[in-house]
Amino acid sequence: MPPKGSRKKKNDPAPTAIVEASAAPAFVVPDSSASHPANIKYLDNLARAWTTITNHPIFQNVTTMDPYQIDEVGGEEKSGFQAVYDDASFKTPMGKTKQYACGGNLAWIKMGFSTSPGVPYNENSVRKLKDYYFKKAEAPQRFPTLIIVAVSNQQAKDGVMSERGALEAVSPPEMVHAFILRLEELVSGNASDDVLSGWLRIMLSTMFMFELLPTLDSRSARSDSLRENAVADYHGFAWTVLQKVYHLGLFKQRKEKDLGSLSAQRIAQIYNQDTG
Numbered sequence: 001m002p003p004k005g006s007r008k009k010k011n012d013p014a015p016t017a018i019v020e021a022s023a024a025p026a027f028v029v030p031d032s033s034a035s036h037p038a039n040i041k042y043l044d045n046l047a048r049a050w051t052t053i054t055n056h057p058i059f060q061n062v063t064t065m066d067p068y069q070i071d072e073v074g075g076e077e078k079s080g081f082q083a084v085y086d087d088a089s090f091k092t093p094m095g096k097t098k099q100y101a102c103g104g105n106l107a108w109i110k111m112g113f114s115t116s117p118g119v120p121y122n123e124n125s126v127r128k129l130k131d132y133y134f135k136k137a138e139a140p141q142r143f144p145t146l147i148i149v150a151v152s153n154q155q156a157k158d159g160v161m162s163e164r165g166a167l168e169a170v171s172p173p174e175m176v177h178a179f180i181l182r183l184e185e186l187v188s189g190n191a192s193d194d195v196l197s198g199w200l201r202i203m204l205s206t207m208f209m210f211e212l213l214p215t216l217d218s219r220s221a222r223s224d225s226l227r228e229n230a231v232a233d234y235h236g237f238a239w240t241v242l243q244k245v246y247h248l249g250l251f252k253q254r255k256e257k258d259l260g261s262l263s264a265q266r267i268a269q270i271y272n273q274d275t276g
Contacts, residue, residue, distance in 0.1 A: 139198035
């Protein structure tokens with residue numbers, strides 16, 4: 001790892017650009033010398049999708065929009081569910097615990113950023129995430145995952161609001177990509193303003209965790225660990241076939257107490273309704 005203040009290597013990610021409050025959000029495609037060749041077309045498609053989204057009146061200047069507060073006036077559709085980012089609140093825990101959790105705006109992150117640009121994306125995996133988490137036209141209750149953002153030593157002292165649209169998330173980007181692709185489908189399909197406003201709501205009430213990760217190595221290691229954690233979670237939480245059989249049997253018993261005898265097809269319908 002190069003010493004602090006050393007010249008940046010050619011294959012290092014480009015430095016974070018300062019995004020002024022009036023700047024339009026941009027999808028940053030990594031330099032072709034750093035990115036895997038298979039990613040170029042994929043990221044270009046995502047960039048076009050992001051441009052389509054941000055050209056829509058509802059999402060114009062989305063990068064500069066404030067996240068929804070818990071006590072926001074204007075009804076349920078504009079109400080958040082967590083304390084939002086605040087510079088003063090940010091600096092204290094960053095100095096003591098090296099981390100800070102808050103509500104934020106999904107568009108604050110640098111779209112297209114990856115800690116490992118040389119690794120090809122699995123487009124099929126992104127498609128599966130899109131079809132599972134974002135299959136409906138109506139927006140989900142909240143963004144499915146926590147966005148973990150790397151913080152430099154300078155950012156920990158100054159705050160990050162001057163870099164909205166350029167924050168570097170180390171959490172796996174595939175969920176964000178799936179979100180962009182689905183939202184672009186809705187925008188291009190002329191979804192109603194009411195529907196699109198629901199998607200804006202989840203962008204403006206995204207769960208953020210800022211972590212002090214001042215070096216490229218620390219950011220890459222944290223990103224790797226998050227992926228390994230997801231694998232461990234799957235193996236720890238996933239039910240065996242036997243467990244699923246028990247679960248569905250108990251579910252059937254519970255429903256039949258209220259509804260009477262139910263066919264397997266009807267049980268499947270009720271189960272799918274309950275689980276969304």
